């Protein structure tokens with residue numbers, strides 16, 4: 001069995017912030033266990049990753065070139081650089097061309113004194129399974145999602161023919177699953193709902209899904225106390241007895257303030273602004289993640305709603321075309337901050353001034369909010385976010401929903417009244433108070449999970465032991 005100091009893990013994240021960040025936190029957790037980690041990525045992603053791993057000598061980076069392909073803007077190496085979600089599929093296909101350089105890197109590593117004990121690669125990089133099998137290295141897959149949403153997606157995919165006869169808004173029963181909320185087909189992500197077999201995205205997901213279920217194991221950014229009752233249903237879809245290793249919340253392995261990848265001056269300004277909002281729990285943080293396209297007219301509604309709600313707010317806006325509606329600047333100037341650059345979201349959520357999070361319910365944001373004990377005002381937009389929103393609101397009771405955000409099928413403009421009412425209830429209503437208590441209780445459990453003796457901490461040790469034995 002290799003000694004701990006010579007154990008080496010290869011991590012290959014998908015080039016999207018929400019997929020890469022948790023794996024960077026995992027790299028740091030592994031390096032603290034004296035494990036060498038090599039992160040494989042492309043040049044422009046390597047530049048930003050290098051900043052976050054600067055003080056971790058056991059983590060190194062290997063760059064492989066991103067391919068140039070028709071239909072994808074030049075120099076786009078991360079989904080956050082895509083002009084819109086229309087380019088997502090060409091981007092996904094482009095990543096398949098990383099296989100050859102990836103295999104060359106793996107070959108060199110296997111000939112070295114420290115061959116890897118496993119490769120942890122993203123679900124979207126399904127072809128890594130064939131490479132790992134060819135070289136005899138176990139592949140662990142990472143999806144970036146929670147257990148419950150993954151189990152629902154897999155189950156509805158598996159039972160698709162039976163589901164087609166169920167109407168869009170009727171409750172859905174998934175065999176073998178105990179759902180903590182009422183699920184309808186309208187809640188399912190687009191590619192799962194009404195799969196069209198000649199749809200190119202469907203075909204891509206089917207391809208990477210086939211590799212997924214043949215993986216050696218699954219790294220899950222969640223913790224047993226949160227999702228234990230769904231693990232068995234999820235694992236049942238894996239054909240070689242693969243285990244789901246719940247290691248999260250991975251963000252909690254990152255020491256607060258240690259990430260130097262954000263602009264430090266800017267971070268200080270935000271912290272100072274938050275500190276000036278003297279009343280604890282008074283500020284609502286607003287962010288819709290790194291992928292969803294939110295129209296400028298919808299952003300106008302958010303702006304008016306935040307103004308009307310009277311709550312202080314800190315809002316991260318990604319749109320390059322949107323500007324604050326005329327007249328609003330003056331009205332919000334003493335209690336609203338709109339930020340257009342990358343912020344340290346975890347640091348913001350943990351500030352005592354933050355009392356709520358208006359969120360799209362990307363899984364990282366959900367976990368970060370829960371970990372900080374901050375209740376969520378849920379506004380799911382794309383992908384599996386409706387499932388996360390129902391889980392946090394109906395399943396865990398740690399959030400409220402924006403009324404009028406029915407599902408992902410009816411794409412209507414959500415009115416400023418609905419948003420404003422949600423903000424008022426979360427920040428000052430009795431339902432908001434109950435959600436806050438629940439979020440705070442979950443935050444304490446999440447913190448214990450990653451500490452010595454906690455469920456995720458123990459699972460990480462067990463995983464490392466098992467990989468070393470199987471070498």
Ligand SMILES: O=c1ccn([C@@H]2O[C@H](COP(=O)(O)OP(=O)(O)O[C@H]3O[C@H](CO)[C@@H](O)[C@H](O)[C@H]3O)[C@@H](O)[C@H]2O)c(=O)[nH]1
Nearest residue numbers: 018144145289290291342343344345362363364365383384
């Ligand atoms: O200015 C910013 C903006 C984002 N973040 C971080 O970026 C991550 C964003 O992740 P997430 O909240 O999951 O949002 P998305 O990246 O938009 O989510 C995509 O990836 C998730 C994980 O796979 C899925 O759950 C979502 O449906 C999918 O849209 C989080 O860690 C945030 O803390 C920052 O730190 N600063």
